Amino acid sequence: MGPGQPPPHVLVVEDEPEINEAVSLRFRAEGWRVTQAYDGPAAVSAAQEHEPDLVVLDVMLPGFDGHEVCRRIQARTPTPVLMLTARDDETDVLVGLGVGADDYLTKPFSMRELVARAQALLRRVERAGELARRTDGPRRLGPVVVDVAARRVTVDGAEVALTRTEFDLLVCLTEQPGTVLSRSRLLEQVWGWPDASTRTVDSHVKALRAKVGAGRIRTVHGVGYAWETS
Template sequence: MQQPHESPPLPPGSARVLVVDDDPTVSEVVAGYLDRAGYVVDRADDGPTALTRAAAHWPDLVVLDLMLPGMDGLEVCRRMRGHGPVPVIMLTARGDEDDRILGLEVGADDYVTKPFSPRELVLRVESVLRRSRPATGARVLGAAGLSLDPGARRATKDGVELALTLREFDLLAFFLRHPGRAFGREDLMHEVWGWEFGDLSTVTVHVRRLRGKVEDDPARPQLIRTVWGVGYRFEPGSEREPGSEREPGSEREPGFDREPGFDREGE
């Protein structure tokens, strides 16, 4: 993939959305709804074409089908993430939870399962773009060697820049604004994603990915702590209580009885 070029000026208030789907009917319907909502829409029907389109005019958001010929959506997402930050909404024709988890693991910010309402997808696009815009006048957040500048959408740890996705950045910012408080996954979904309900494994995956980027030892997290039966708590500068050490990989998420991130929340 070539380095992305500077996109040409867009009409005031508009954003560029790249729609990638090999089903021409889905692509046309989605592009039509986005166009009527005021977005500038580029289209691609396979992975290589999507990368070429993105290199020519870097999008503000990508609507990306998981199942593509030649190069699947996961690989397209990985390659685009390697060239610059861009919000991604993944489309999947299957309701398989593993597919959704894989999409989130490679950095997708949201997912929509086919068949879907085009109006709902437009609302998801609006929500993700709204949260991706720099916050004007917001103060820099910091603790435990972490520094987040909401205005520049830039995060560092001990002076080294962190490659965070949109949702990872927002999740870390939320934790930094509320140190020492425990939040359930439903709370985090509402406050960070802006959803009243949804698949709680989305939160679990993002917490795990965020730990992998901010913790010295993600297997023994000391900043983003699990609160059993509740959710998570951010504890800057905290030390582990005696006897609380666990073997690597044994840290299990609240409400999960088996593999973290792949089960529904327990009662």
């Protein structure tokens, strides 16, 4: 947040009043503006009315769930979404990433990590704006073309819709094709939060593989991942 800029605005969507209030109070203590919602329809309405910089979104909600909320929000305008899930379930996480969530946290979580991940996500949004001003041309890796400036990816000529995090992860991997990048390095370079669980990386890689092709990202067991060059 630069001089003269308004504080960031977060929409907190959580149906449990105690958790909603605790999260909201923590963000307010950090200087953020906060809007609160407690069910799916109210969350979509609040996102349309207030256009927050970030949405902290619980999966389990009355009305309709967080996945549907995320889908409807992203259909209107790309908004960073940090999803909260009660289960450390890979299927649940991948569904969230598939509908446009940028990151996720599993309950119970620390308020410190929640705020740090939210701040890191906003920094990535700012960095995306800086990358959009780059003048270098698209990066061609066989059938995959990565246009960093336009934040567009095509596979075999067809455009692929990636979340902000998936795109940043792809850019990081393709900057050094064939080079193995550790999970901790990817956390630091992509998420800006090196203390997060390495399962975060694994979940996003799995989601990215589903979109660009499973064989294009090589797993080096016990180490990390590399963009396949052959």
